[in-house]
Amino acid sequence: GAGVSQSPSNKVTEKGKDVELRCDPISGHTALYWYRQSLGQGLEFLIYFQGNSAPDKSGLPSDRFSAERTGGSVSTLTIQRTQQEDSAVYLCASSPIEGPYEQYFGPGTRLTVT
């Protein structure tokens, strides 16, 4: 079946612009996660959705970052007034409602802020 998809695959933007990153989870997966991976680094947790609500937003680095999920499916991560330190790969994952809730990852969006 179809896996997690993310768009765009690459995004180059100027400092100060807003960007939107999209994630389409596996159909039927109730949980959705956003992570950030900077060059050569591990994964940094950003936010987690259960259905359309976000019980854990603790990883969002600043108020310039926001995310929403609609219809229990597609999610959008928005970064306002981008800064060069926002340059990274943004990964999305989804997991099913049954345990052990293993995560399935998308290919990521590479964001470059110039």
Added chain:
Amino acid sequence: AQSVTQLDSHVSVSEGTPVLLRCNYSSSYSPSLFWYVQHPNKGLQLLLKYTSAATLVKGINGFEAEFKKSETSFHLTKPSAHMSDAAEYFCVVRTYGQNFVFGPGTRLSVLP
């Protein structure tokens, strides 16, 4: 607090020799454990998972991992490395609910 330690940031092996990537965790709960692989410029792919059934878990591409509660370890092994195994490997623990903790990763190099 829960944590995951991957003892080696970089492991280098020759093709055809065994692979051992080490992972130790701390958790107050009975954990679920996972290993993921990330090839360059790709997303993470699930290799295998431990869910309190058999302690020896077989995954894809010939990888295995053994859960040892007394040692709080979940080391990843493969009998014979292949060039295509060169990648970054992440050990992950899920403790409760949707709380996942990722290790820092181990980069595996395979020499011809």
